[in-house]
Amino acid sequence: MREAAEPIFDVAHLGHVELLSPKPEESLWFFRDVLGMQEVARQEQSVYLRAWGEYESYSLKLTEAKQAGVAHTAFRAMSPQALERRVKVLEASGLGRGWIDGDVGHGKAYQFSDPDGHLLELYYDTEKYRAPEQLRPALKNQPQRYPDRGVGVRRLDHINFLGRDPAPNRVFYQQQLGARSTERIVLDNGTESGTWLTFTNKTYDVVYTIDATGSSGRLHHIAYWVDNREDVLRAADIYLENGVFIEFAPGKHAIAQGFFLYAHEPGGNRIEVASGGYLIFDPDWEPIIWSQEERAKGQAWGTPTVASFHTYGTPVV
Amino acid sequence: MREAAEPIFDVAHLGHVELLSPKPEESLWFFRDVLGMQEVARQEQSVYLRAWGEYESYSLKLTEAKQAGVAHTAFRAMSPQALERRVKVLEASGLGRGWIDGDVGHGKAYQFSDPDGHLLELYYDTEKYRAPEQLRPALKNQPQRYPDRGVGVRRLDHINFLGRDPAPNRVFYQQQLGARSTERIVLDNGTESGTWLTFTNKTYDVVYTIDATGSSGRLHHIAYWVDNREDVLRAADIYLENGVFIEFAPGKHAIAQGFFLYAHEPGGNRIEVASGGYLIFDPDWEPIIWSQEERAKGQAWGTPTVASFHTYGTPVV
């Protein structure tokens, strides 16, 4: 019997993302009225929003700023002990930045950065969401009433960072955080141009794709989940009626096989509505490596990837 | 900070189930032609079958027998070390039965039983499925070509055992195997009449519900997964055309919120086609406790549970 390395389970899941918007009112309209999210708090220049299926109090901190982009991305640790273990490793990595006291909805958090410079956080203490009277669900195993307005996204699904070089970021997630590598694109010249990572049974929680502009620290997109493909198609109709710019109409990715819809929120950040794909249960999962030739075939059904997908990110450069 | 107990991640997932059938040819027709599964091997009185999305070689061992029911249920360990750890704990529990050399598709396995007497197995070494030429998928991140015949189930999802008393079985799974308890039914007299357990981010992998006949070791059902609710509705039409007995037409469970369809395969075992529900990412998940009064409301949309659901199981008693 091969002595397989024991996997690490210290990071439970992606918790929340802080997005920056130069048009905070319009961005708020998009997330609240178009996507159907719920505002839970305001503090200084930020509005905190949640999707109806999330057990924590929010997944999006929307902050007014000069430029669009991602401010910080937070992951929840599996336990207090797991948090301590990871912090030790992160401190040793040279990419640790230190503790903060917390934020709305969660306790102390350890800040660090990925090799590309994106600001990340790890926390354990969190506030479980308790719905106010008017948002109480009919079924007690649901954190909040299903909102019958807008797209009705259920939960934050993943974040896709842009980076100068995805590979060292992947290695960092694997070694420092215990992420599993699930799929990758490796070009003919050996460059790893995209890399998919997970902490859960989902195919991915975090993606790094290469920044064709050579910039660092940018965002490709964040994705919110809906339960089925009909909801993704319905989202496209809702975008159309609301004048939201659809960058990439619904289709099926070859990588991870997710069903997607990409749009730009008014502040400029790219937002995906996602469904489908597959779960990974294999503890020995061998990463799927896609070649340049295989990727040249476009998305699953042959649709070419929109050109802006390879260059557009936030902040816009 | 509360010192949360650290979760155990030694069991990766439900691997396969051995079903018994007094009508093996008709049962094979059901799983292969109606559900759209693939035969991968035959040995003695057994046929081994897989669903197209499974990374292991099979999830169903269908064995000829005098009576319907479940012969054994196997779980895959997270690592060789995890297997050893669990075996030590199981040996100490008094419910261990000892090692077997393996079976088609997997290596040595440790046999044990739950408090109710169902035969269980834990293994690590497994054969990853490699599709023969005619079953190669178009997308390399898919183990097998999608079968355009029958229901087209994707993967084994869960098993629901019947038992004299679900509670001690739940405690056994939690303490010996590291399962998380996600939802439960607790009657007014304190009886835990149903209990849902998971090893993954799925809401459940294993269920125990009370056997109204007072028997031990029986099966309520096994469930195969399809990716969306339209596929469940299509399965009902396919059952109708094939004369398969539909015991409980498509609907939505209140517990776990899954979308279901229950039928009897020709051998008599109850088979669910399942989709929907929710994933659990919270490492501190507090089990949802349903009261007798809450359960009296029926399924999510008020449909009363079919009466046979509380008494019928295999073997028939």
Place this chain on the structure above:
Amino acid sequence: MREAAEPIFDVAHLGHVELLSPKPEESLWFFRDVLGMQEVARQEQSVYLRAWGEYESYSLKLTEAKQAGVAHTAFRAMSPQALERRVKVLEASGLGRGWIDGDVGHGKAYQFSDPDGHLLELYYDTEKYRAPEQLRPALKNQPQRYPDRGVGVRRLDHINFLGRDPAPNRVFYQQQLGARSTERIVLDNGTESGTWLTFTNKTYDVVYTIDATGSSGRLHHIAYWVDNREDVLRAADIYLENGVFIEFAPGKHAIAQGFFLYAHEPGGNRIEVASGGYLIFDPDWEPIIWSQEERAKGQAWGTPTVASFHTYGTPVV
């Protein structure tokens, strides 16, 4: 060549229904906020409402009354000449009641009754809906913007009357109005207990089912259409969250094969959200006759019809 009787095409479609409600505010909330319809006018004790896909100005006139039920049901004629032709025939039938000047949104109409006593109207002149600025659709072939709130029903689909004896009502629709008979239930004693009639390629626009209470002039239900079965399932979740009484959870009818969801609006009238089924293009269509034994099998997937379905109607007796 057999000399087939030439079909009559003088009635174009079901136009609108006037429902009565003893709880007008709550009923308005249901149609506007839960079903997602749009209020277009108010006059005296009535509110006029439309679904987003309708080319006329409204399909529902909701009128305050002591008891729930249907006040009148209006059909649009195919042409002015068709209207005149039908009026002559109706006058001769002895069931004509005479002309009215019109109502909000349509011109003069001829009133008559069916043999069971329900008040019917035929009109031709109508007001095509022109959406105000804030309800303009993105696509010019759509009358109104898709509402991203509530169920989002698209159009009135059909009305199901209760009656002492469906057969003479069927004959009346066939002979006086040119309706085609598409499906029927004929009991062992020869009673036609249900009868489905159409003026279009839809399987039915009007249904008469037998009133087990022996009353006349009652309503079984009206149905609003959504484009797919996922929308019907979503409607059930929206009902659940809003405390709307679900009488018959989503399922598939054997007759006409429609996918249904039945609920009671707060005023007491039964409302269906419908999708699916089939279109009829055959000009020689032979009515499908269902026997008592065939109907005893329940709905398409074997679900027994809810008992209240055979007795409950409005007004409640």
Place this chain on the structure above:
Amino acid sequence: MREAAEPIFDVAHLGHVELLSPKPEESLWFFRDVLGMQEVARQEQSVYLRAWGEYESYSLKLTEAKQAGVAHTAFRAMSPQALERRVKVLEASGLGRGWIDGDVGHGKAYQFSDPDGHLLELYYDTEKYRAPEQLRPALKNQPQRYPDRGVGVRRLDHINFLGRDPAPNRVFYQQQLGARSTERIVLDNGTESGTWLTFTNKTYDVVYTIDATGSSGRLHHIAYWVDNREDVLRAADIYLENGVFIEFAPGKHAIAQGFFLYAHEPGGNRIEVASGGYLIFDPDWEPIIWSQEERAKGQAWGTPTVASFHTYGTPVV
């Protein structure tokens, strides 16, 4: 009251299409095994195929030929009298060609051509499909058992001809056949580059789009219907697994709002799998006119139309 012209209802629906294929075996594989159609007859160089929801015996006559394309397209008349009326009009139009005795499944038919030269037929006598034992449906209002293999298309939906000049073809259908004009594209220079026509409540049964190569008599595509958009997405997966060339991945048309998937069958003819769209009940329907600028926006969700769509047709020129 405005004296509206009375509509003509002499043509009931599109009946069947004869497609030509230089690769008859491969084309047969596509329609039978990939689309899931049923072979009902063979005669000379032709195979006759049906979809499961069709009341006539077939909708596709697949004929071996040197080049792909459409041989003839047949419409069913509403009654024997309607057939006679139309033949008189067609004879007077100068485009009549005369009677033929019939073909497999239908009686005598009158042949004529459209202004662009496509061969058309009108017939009334037809053979209603009676399923053999093994294809009997479970529900008696369904002509044939639902096939649980391949895409499972339900019925022929429409034909899209290419033509030098769509406008005179539209006028011909309106005046000689009684078709209603539902949507059109009119370019800035006044050219009607596309025109949609219907005989039913469907948005269209026949389309003419301009042939950019200046040829006459060519085919753009024929479309088979499935009941929901999930089935269209499933069809794309089935095409992918079977190596069928997907020319235009699933999306939503702006015109008629249909949900589409376009592929080439092995013989070269373009085949659509279609669902969605809307029904037209208005007898006064005003055709929707799309301008060049409006069409420049692409399909409903902004997807540009694939370039080959404007030039590729069969026979290939």
